[in-house]
Amino acid sequence: MRIEEIDQEDADIDWFATDSNGHILHIASGGGVLPESVAASQEVLLELHQYFLTLAEAESAEAVPLEAGAEQDAHFQGFARYAHRGLFSFAKARLHNRADARYYVVARPVRPLTVAELPKHIATLLSRTQLPASVAQQTALDISTIL
Structure with a gap:
């Protein structure tokens, strides 16, 4: 089932994409417009969400310095997972x-986890939403470039 625009506007939806190097991104929509490849299927989005949240944790996350003490902030912890x-x-x-x-x-x-490390089915679902460049060194992202 498609995620309608009114539902996108009213919710903070966690969604996923890949970059040109096969890295995987988690993006919290914050009430923004979802790429059509994400909005097209709520079922695919839920399957990806469940997969990534049930993966075993790897090494510690590196915190991008937003402000002093961010690592202790509940906001950061949600993204750090x-x-x-x-x-x-x-x-x-x-x-x-x-x-x-x-x-x-x-x-x-x-x-970073890469698409090549994922089960084929999950990699196929994830490959529907791709950025044209690498995010490894980026501090900001413009999702209007997502394919």
Whole structure:
């Protein structure tokens, strides 16, 4: 079932993508517009969400310095759970501003997980949403570039 625009606007939806190097991203929508490849199937989104949250945690997440003490903040901890599993984790820059496609990195993994390490079925689902560049060194992201 498709995720309708009104539902996208009213919710902070966790979704996933890959980059040009096969790294995996977690992105919290913050009430923003989802790429059509994500909005097309709530079932696929839920399957990916369940897969990544049930993965065993790897090494510690590296905190991107947003402010002093961010590692202790509950906001950071929510994003760090994905980084602990090897995903780069991004949050919306301006919450509930549908027109703003900008996101910032909240946590990044010490050892990034790649698509090549995933089960084939999960890799296929994830490959529906791809960024044209690498996110390894980026501190910000514009999702309007997602294919």
